Amino acid sequence: MSNDSKTNLNRREFFSYVVVGWTMFTAAIAGMASLAFRFSYPNVNFEPEMDFLAGMPGDYPAGVDERWKNSFGVWMVKQDGKLVALSNICTHLGCIPNWLAAELKFKCPCHGSGYYMSGINFEGPAPRPLERYKIMLLADGKIKIDKTKVYRQEKGEWDNKESYLEV
Amino acid sequence: MSDKGIADKVRETQVWKSIFRHGPPSNARNRAAIVAGNVFLHLHPIKLKKSGVQLGYTWCMGGLTFFIFLALTVTGLLLMFYYRPTAEYAYTDIIALREHVPLGIMRELHRWGAHAMVITVWLHMFRVFMTGSYKPPREFNWGIGVILLVLTLLLSFTGYLLPWDQLAIWAITVGSNMAKATPFMGHGGPGAMLAQIGDFVMVSNKNDVRFQLLGGRFVGEPALLRFYILHCVFIPLVVGVLIAVHFWRVRKDGGISAPL
Numbered sequence: 001m002s003n004d005s006k007t008n009l010n011r012r013e014f015f016s017y018v019v020v021g022w023t024m025f026t027a028a029i030a031g032m033a034s035l036a037f038r039f040s041y042p043n044v045n046f047e048p049e050m051d052f053l054a055g056m057p058g059d060y061p062a063g064v065d066e067r068w069k070n071s072f073g074v075w076m077v078k079q080d081g082k083l084v085a086l087s088n089i090c091t092h093l094g095c096i097p098n099w100l101a102a103e104l105k106f107k108c109p110c111h112g113s114g115y116y117m118s119g120i121n122f123e124g125p126a127p128r129p130l131e132r133y134k135i136m137l138l139a140d141g142k143i144k145i146d147k148t149k150v151y152r153q154e155k156g157e158w159d160n161k162e163s164y165l166e167v
Numbered sequence: 168m169s170d171k172g173i174a175d176k177v178r179e180t181q182v183w184k185s186i187f188r189h190g191p192p193s194n195a196r197n198r199a200a201i202v203a204g205n206v207f208l209h210l211h212p213i214k215l216k217k218s219g220v221q222l223g224y225t226w227c228m229g230g231l232t233f234f235i236f237l238a239l240t241v242t243g244l245l246l247m248f249y250y251r252p253t254a255e256y257a258y259t260d261i262i263a264l265r266e267h268v269p270l271g272i273m274r275e276l277h278r279w280g281a282h283a284m285v286i287t288v289w290l291h292m293f294r295v296f297m298t299g300s301y302k303p304p305r306e307f308n309w310g311i312g313v314i315l316l317v318l319t320l321l322l323s324f325t326g327y328l329l330p331w332d333q334l335a336i337w338a339i340t341v342g343s344n345m346a347k348a349t350p351f352m353g354h355g356g357p358g359a360m361l362a363q364i365g366d367f368v369m370v371s372n373k374n375d376v377r378f379q380l381l382g383g384r385f386v387g388e389p390a391l392l393r394f395y396i397l398h399c400v401f402i403p404l405v406v407g408v409l410i411a412v413h414f415w416r417v418r419k420d421g422g423i424s425a426p427l
Contacts, residue, residue: 040379
């Protein structure tokens with residue numbers, strides 16, 4: 001008779017074990033799922049930084065300079081007394097246009113979008129101009145470009161003082 | 168002397184009986200047991216209506232899709248012996264598969280098969296729609312089929328990057344930019360603007376769903392490795408499980424497509 005009270009569960013105890021068991025199981029699965037999610041975002045990746053120092057304003061001749069194109073995806077464009085950091089990502093579907101110096105335009109090889117030197121689109125399927133990145137002059141006279149902040153012409157953001165340097 | 172033929176004698180050996188645990192298919196009971204007792208055939212209905220397997224009715228499109236899936240599995244497995252998913256080797260390995268390896272057509276078989284599977288899976292869906300085979304009790308299996316269609320397209324998409332040529336890189340750049348527009352989870356999508364507290368951007372190109380897909384902010388070597396694993400392991404495993412469910416439900420929902 002003592003055997004009954006020691007080992008046999010009554011209905012209420014049985015269900016409390018079931019609830020605890022399933023709760024722990026669900027928590028373990030949810031924990032593993034969130035770990036797997038976090039696992040897919042590495043702590044370090046070996047892509048270029050989102051901001052970089054771009055030398056002195058005097059380093060750039062008038063027109064389009066491609067020295068940061070491959071490393072940071074930025075064209076330095078000096079025109080009409082302004083120096084801007086232009087994104088090299090096509091606003092159509094995200095390919096990388098080429099600067100055609102002979103024709104004075106950016107031309108995207110994917111679907112033929114064309115942009116003037118200023119970044120304004122004029123041909124092909126591109127719906128809006130290239131974006132500008134934040135550009136600033138540090139105290140030591142060097143240029144710093146911050147790609148986390150973009151300025152869009154169609155939103156009127158190219159009037160923003162952070163979107164160009166006066167040179 | 169025994170009047171048994173050689174076939175009967177073979178059937179009485181222990182080896183035969185250990186493999187085939189039922190009698191010859193000479194009566195309805197044995198024929199049913201052959202299907203029900205076989206691990207591959209047991210997903211199949213035990214009995215089929217003759218009208219249900221008419222080519223003019225089914226086009227055999229589901230079966231063709233499955234056949235092509237198997238062919239792609241075999242050719243893909245063979246290609247894996249020569250292909251290394253790294254920026255340094257991927258493109259040259261693809262060239263080598265044509266120039267340095269016997270049966271240079273193997274990669275083309277895999278590519279043509281991929282195109283064919285997308286076509287047959289659409290035609291299968293079209294046939295099921297036109298014959299009304301999505302209606303109860305088959306509506307759950309229609310849902311499984313839609314997921315399988317999407318997974319087929321994802322297999323095509325992930326395989327697209329692996330040749331690592333200009334077409335592949337820019338096609339995946341354009342394609343993966345769609346992930347950027349995912350609501351709340353993509354940094355260019357609706358809702359991403361809301362998740363911004365002052366200057367602190369919660370959904371950026373470093374932590375959104377596109378980054379998770381590519382393993383980076385743009386299509387680079389981590390993207391190649393991720394797409395390779397998705398293409399060769401992850402998606403085929405999920406597809407395999409869902410195909411089993413799909414076939415099982417065909418049986419449980421009343422067999423291939425004849426009116427119930």
